[in-house]
Amino acid sequence: MSLLLEVFIQNGLLMDALGILGLGLLGLAAIQLAKRDQGRGGHIMAIGTVFLLVARLYVILAPHFMTNDVLYAIGPVGISLTIGLPPLLLSFGLIGIVWGLWGHEREVAVKAR
């Protein structure tokens, strides 16, 4: 495997950074939309973005600190949470972003009418 592929695909450094950066920008833009238009869509979008950010950070960081000792320390309930929460957060984050974008777009359309 070439070095470039190893750095950017296997470790995913640049791409992960781009994704996190984009989600951060999306969250800031959602908050700005919520502030400017006083609608619910921006808020929902911001919450969804935060969900996605948390899940994505966990997915990126988990291999670095989730050792067997940590897994033993948090017990079965904690392990269930680490398995169950990230898909939930990813799903609800995506729902939040799509729903918020739609809601904001509709609010703007209703206001313009």
Added chain:
Amino acid sequence: MNYLGVPLILGSIEATRPVFLIVMGISLMMIAWRFAKKASGWSPRLMMAGAILLGFGYSILLPLYEAGKIGRYSSQPHFHGNEDLILAFHALKIFTMNVGWFLLGLGLAIHTKILTAPPLKHSHPFPPSSHEPAA
């Protein structure tokens, strides 16, 4: 994130999750299209590029992964299947999802003008009679 070999049950029912992903991907593209129609400049282009990438990723790539049509990549040297194909799809997935979110976020950020400085609110600009340096 499957540490113990336990199947993912909570929040990802096998049959509904691909459908959910497809619906979300397509609606994200459509909403971004309606959003971008009313904008001008570079923000709608960036936004649409991101939304198309994300739509492709969410409605085609991730369901294929969920359906098991593409093998999952792992950094361990031993995994089954066509290694090059798995690596190529892994690279495509990483690129699509991350650059998609980046472009969508950047487009929306430019659209909401959080990246540009707000206009100065000085109603009286500084007096132009400043030929000698202020001591």
